[in-house]
Amino acid sequence: MFDWIQNFSDWLIYSVLEIGAETHLGTALNFFVYDTLKILILLFVIVFLMGIVNAYLPIERLKDFLNRKKLYGLEYFFASLFGAITPFCSCSSVPLFIGFVQGGIPLGVTFAFLITSPLVNEIAIAMFIGMFGIKATLIYAISGIILGTIGGWLLGKFKLEPLLSDWVKKILENKHQQREFEEEKNTFLQRLPGITRGAWEIVRGVLLYVIIGIGIGAVMHGYVPENFFGHYLGGGQWWTVPLAVFVAVPMYANAAAIVPVIQVFVAKGVPLGTAIAFMMATVGLSIPEATLLKKVMTLKLIAIFFGVVTLFIIFSGFLFNLLLIV
Amino acid sequence: MTQIKVLGPGCPKCKSTYSNAQEAVKQSGVEAEVIKVDDIQEMLKYNVLTTPVLMIDEEIKIKGRVAQVREIIELLKK
Secondary structure (H helix, E strand, C coil), X not given: CCHHHHHHHHHHHHHHCCCCCCCHHHXXXXXXXXXXXXXXHHHHHHHHHHHHHHHHCCHHXXXXXXXXXXXXXXXXXXXXXXXXXXXXCHHHHHHXXXXXXXXXXXXXXXXXXXXXXXXXXXXXXXXXXXXXXXXXXXXXXXXXXXXXXXXXXXXXXXXXXXXXXXXXXXXXHCCCCCCCCCCCCCCHHHHHHHHHHHXXXXXXXXXXXXXXXXXXXXHHHHHCCCCHHHHHHHXXXXXXXXXXXXXXXXXXXXXXXXXXXXXXXXXXXXXXXXHHHHHHHXXXXXXXXXXXXXXXXXXXXXXXXXXXXXXXXXXXXXXXXXHHHC | CEEEEEECCCXXXXXXXXXXXXXXXXXXXXXXXXXXXXXXXXXXXXXXXXXXXXXXXXXXXXXXXXXXXHHHHHHHHC
8 A cells, every 4th residue: 555655765765865775874764754654644544534523423422422322331432432533632631521520421431531532542543553554553442442441430430529629529519411512514525624624734733743753763773773672671571561651651742753663662672562551651641631630630539540540551561462472 | 892712721722723813813903802711610611622712702613623813814704
């Protein structure tokens, strides 16, 4: 599918710029051009498709669905799935959280949404397809959704409502069904320009991160010795998964920048499961997110939330390493 | 006078929406004031789930994405 991009990069680097295919610089530049083009095309396509999905399934409608339908326990799964298909912006997480609990959606279900939303998003998916292929992407997305489902369910069991901020508790006391949202009545063709522009804006917004990430990746490809990480981090020791996760939880990196770097880690010997766990911890949990959530939760609740999700990510890292070796 | 409100807790997207709104007012010549709403409890009154939100005269016009200068000018002229 991407042969023509490879041909283009070969032509650009080896013929036009006349940098030899056998030199370090030549391979690094070729890798950089090829990856950047491939990722940008994938990003645009995936973001565009998600834009179409979101035009027809806006978050307000998904919330109504969770509110109205009797789902017999499946509401955790649906909330998690909806978290995956909704575009994530960390600045929306607080209004979303409040909007959900205010509308009467149980705390655990809200958490299911909140866990998956940053974890599985269109940018992470596009980057994963480009860097690791479809199979690894499916594993990542499906496990992210399962993780949100089980995590939300478990957090729901803990009865954590008393640990919300006082003003949120007051909202809970007089929750109400909000007025129905007004649906856009435009036809598909009328909406298309807006969706295309939206997709372009998102891609433009992460462009710099993609280039930086792939740039770092390209340099590491050329200069980090084969199996370097495998030697120090990969050798199958059980503690490498928790270590990778604990390092990654506090930091936040854009999925667009982190995936190309992770790909080099894997290429140089880190097991894929460890890498996926690292990725999940980086994009799923971060200090900036905790700071935002502090407006609606007590520190204790944030600690429980982060603790549960961290444990689940570590657990899935172990599981992937077991499953993916076989 | 027209009143434009930008709702958002202060993320980069909200900031660019705010500056786009100011730019749109300047370019269109419409008399309007641009108000930034970053208090969550205030935002809740408008029942929004995704930010940033652009409101003109208390009516939600664009939500969940950055509103472009041209779009805002069109909305102002209606």
